[in-house]
Amino acid sequence: MNRIGLTLGPLLFNWSAERLRGFYEGVARHSAFDRVHLGEVVCGKRMPFSDRVWPELIGMLEDAGKEVVLSTLALPATPRERRSVLEICRDGHLVEINDLTGLPVRTGLPFVVGPLVNVYSEGAARFLAARGAQTICMPVELSLASIGAIAAACRDVEIEVFAFGRLPLALSSRCYHARLHGLHKDSCQFVCERDPDGIDVETLEGQPFLAANGIQTLSHGVHAFCPTPAEAAAARIRRLRLSPHSTDMVIAGDIYRAVLDGVTTPAQALARLRELRLPGELVDGYARGAAGCSPAAP
Amino acid sequence: MTEREKGELPGFVRALTAPSRLLPLGLVLTLALRGLAKRRPALFDRLGEHARRSFVIEPSDMAFAFVMVPDGAHAEVRTVARGRAAGDVHVLGPLLALLGLLDGTFDGDALFFNRAITVSGRTDALLALRNAIEDAELRPSDLLGLEGRAGTLADASILRVVGTLQRLTGLQPDGMPS
Amino acid sequence: MTLELVCPAGTPSALRAAVEAGADAVYCGFRDETNARNFPGLNFSAEELHEGIRFAHRHGVRVLVAINTFMRAGIADAAADPWKIALACAEDAGADAVILADLAVLDHAATHHPGLRLHLSVQAAAATPEAIGFYAEAFGVKRVVLPRVLSVEEIAVLNQAIAVETEAFVFGGLCPMTEGRCALSSYATGRSPNLDGVCSPPEHVDYAQAPEGTTARLAGFAIDRFAPTQLAGYPTLCKGSFVAGGKTSHLFEDPVSLNAAGLVARLAKAGVTALKIEGRQRGKGYVAEVVRTFRAVVEAVETGRDPVEAERRLSSLVEGGRQTSGAYRKQWR
Structure with missing residues (x-):
């Protein structure tokens, strides 16, 4: 049986070029990830800054033996944003589509389907597989039971599960960072760069609930799906995706590698994750078919 | 005259509806509801699982509350003293506002958007009931089981009386106290 | 035309x-x-x-x-x-x-x-x-x-x-969010537009009455609060009132x-x-x-x-x- 792969998903937040370099250097040097996504997914306005950094990081990660996937925008709107999606989709690297804009030009070439594309059933997965989908990262809402059913019906596709990080829950054409700071999206002053894990959103009663990241809304809780090797194999999961946060992602990667290899138990993995500096409590309801905010086992 | 909330019945009307005179009301309404279920089963299909829930309807201007289980042929309505009723969902408001919901005079969304009516408990059951009523286009004659000329006559006179009372008590057609 | x-x-x-x-x-x-x-x-x-x-x-x-x-x-x-x-x-x-x-x-x-x-x-x-x-x-x-x-x-x-x-x-x-790409409702309640055809489903809605006003909750999360004389809204998640960066506002969309x-x-x-x-x-x-x-x-x-x-x-x-x-x-x- 093949070893379950470990993917470092695309960074969703607005980090500076230096921070990006430092972060991915660490990932290249000594992380357990075998596949790393690069590229801006959330906001096209951030691209002029980060686009300059990606080429050197691609080389560095590939030299370190990592498979690099180029991620594309989830909500391309302007002509420039659409052009960037189409250009990346014509690239020789493996590419992740996060919206169907890139699908026509990518059809026939292998691609990854990101969790922001709605693949809720076997039929949708088969449809995309026939067009070249090699890996499909399931939408975060799906239960393990649904994921297993899709994986069983589409054995030629690598099924990936979003296993760590604040859950990407919603997108908007409105920028909540700008709105919160009384700014207009077009002159946002890039205020989202102040919040490396997004800005916390609480209820009126002070209960942590969500997080805003530009046009994206995430969960406040940090999703942690830590299956035993047997559970992952039973659901035919081939990859787990960890979503980058300001915490030590190299250690997070090690924790997941250890649980997937059967070296530690899921309970031990959760305990070790809780020792990290996380932006929210651990949750795992979606995997169990419950509300996404349901706390992970203590 | 004593102070009363907007939309609530004037004292003389309350006197006419004192609880002692209304003891058989539960039975009358039970029979009316079962008759309606026989004539228009689709109305009750719409309630789905919520047909078996108990709806406590408390007119704030009366001394008693209704407890209704709208379960088609097994439908039941009881009257109980106010404050003593238990059920899956509670609706509290002036009788005329509650009647307005029944005959569709008031937009059902007033349930949530205005404060004339207070809701607690199973909001989904109440939403199902309001959608079923919304589709039913109920007339007083439907509840009374009257047909033809008698039905038309009953509709006209009852709706006129209710409408007059609603205007008298300051309720507007959107269910909002004016 | x-x-x-x-x-x-x-x-x-x-x-x-x-x-x-x-x-x-x-x-x-x-x-x-x-x-x-x-x-x-x-x-x-x-x-x-x-x-x-x-x-x-x-x-x-x-x-x-x-x-x-x-x-x-x-x-x-x-x-x-x-x-x-x-x-x-x-x-x-x-x-x-x-x-x-x-x-x-x-x-x-x-x-x-x-x-x-x-x-x-x-x-x-x-x-x-x-x-x-x-x-x-x-x-x-x-x-x-x-x-x-x-x-x-x-x-x-x-x-x-x-x-x-x-x-x-x-x-x-x-909807302030891109429709069909929003899981806010299932995060709070387990049921979502994409999977169940419902947003902020009514079985998770609760209105708590208090002398100072009504609190509308969705699956336990306080989504909004209304003074006794204020118009109440259905607690749709994205139209709620939240606190972020020390500010209380209808962060996503006003009602x-x-x-x-x-x-x-x-x-x-x-x-x-x-x-x-x-x-x-x-x-x-x-x-x-x-x-x-x-x-x-x-x-x-x-x-x-x-x-x-x-x-x-x-x-x-x-x-x-x-x-x-x-x-x-x-x-x-």
Whole structure:
């Protein structure tokens, strides 16, 4: 049986070029990830800054033996944003589509389907597989039971599960960072760069609930799906995706590698994750078919 | 005259509806509801699982509350003293506002958007009931089981009386106290 | 230039109200999780749809059936698949089109129901010429309901670049999030628009009364609070009041309704084929009044008469009593 792969998903937040370099250097040097996504997914306005950094990081990660996937925008709107999606989709690297804009030009070439594309059933997965989908990262809402059913019906596709990080829950054409700071999206002053894990959103009663990241809304809780090797194999999961946060992602990667290899138990993995500096409590309801905010086992 | 909330019945009307005179009301309404279920089963299909829930309807201007289980042929309505009723969902408001919901005079969304009516408990059951009523286009004659000329006559006179009372008590057609 | 007015019907009586008030087309859905307004007591049985379509067709009005949620995984028995049943029922009842969002449902419809006209639901969130072109080519989609994220200028440019008709929302509840790509509801409650056809489902709604006011909770999360004299709102998650960065605000969207009556002429000029009114969960009183008003708006635009005072006429029917033109004006962002 093949070893379950470990993917470092695309960074969703607005980090500076230096921070990006430092972060991915660490990932290249000594992380357990075998596949790393690069590229801006959330906001096209951030691209002029980060686009300059990606080429050197691609080389560095590939030299370190990592498979690099180029991620594309989830909500391309302007002509420039659409052009960037189409250009990346014509690239020789493996590419992740996060919206169907890139699908026509990518059809026939292998691609990854990101969790922001709605693949809720076997039929949708088969449809995309026939067009070249090699890996499909399931939408975060799906239960393990649904994921297993899709994986069983589409054995030629690598099924990936979003296993760590604040859950990407919603997108908007409105920028909540700008709105919160009384700014207009077009002159946002890039205020989202102040919040490396997004800005916390609480209820009126002070209960942590969500997080805003530009046009994206995430969960406040940090999703942690830590299956035993047997559970992952039973659901035919081939990859787990960890979503980058300001915490030590190299250690997070090690924790997941250890649980997937059967070296530690899921309970031990959760305990070790809780020792990290996380932006929210651990949750795992979606995997169990419950509300996404349901706390992970203590 | 004593102070009363907007939309609530004037004292003389309350006197006419004192609880002692209304003891058989539960039975009358039970029979009316079962008759309606026989004539228009689709109305009750719409309630789905919520047909078996108990709806406590408390007119704030009366001394008693209704407890209704709208379960088609097994439908039941009881009257109980106010404050003593238990059920899956509670609706509290002036009788005329509650009647307005029944005959569709008031937009059902007033349930949530205005404060004339207070809701607690199973909001989904109440939403199902309001959608079923919304589709039913109920007339007083439907509840009374009257047909033809008698039905038309009953509709006209009852709706006129209710409408007059609603205007008298300051309720507007959107269910909002004016 | 004729604009088609597409109107909501949550129940057969609302369908009749929309037809009588001047709809060109009515859209509705089945009473299950196959459509995005799966609220208790709402929607149509197969028999009611048959009857509704007969009524509408007698009055020269088209009926569009929304089957716009995402097929569930792991349905072993295809004969019991609610989405496949819904497609067959819609065709059987004589629907003029079905409104779909899911790749699996679209694929099934295109393969097994080639006679059905396909519209792409707003839930598919197709906002670029490439994505729309893909749906047209892969499934033969004839019309796309535009995501509520585009400005009028962007719609005009888009219409130049695509070969299918477009339908734009002009009135009703407004999602600030890109529809079909929002899991906020399931994060809090376990049930979502994509999977269950419901947002902020009523069984998780609770109003707690206290002397200082009412707190509206969704699955335990305090979504909003109302003073005793203030209008209460249904606790839709994204319209709630939250605290971020030390500020309390309606962070995502104020409790407002979309009213683009003032933009109808510009939407027509931008090449939009149909105008859509939201509100299958609303009563027939709402449907009748909104449809009548927009019928007058469209007639005024088409004949070059004075504009209709739609905002004044509809102010009592909108949530929070306030109206916005939403993303159609770029400032919204």
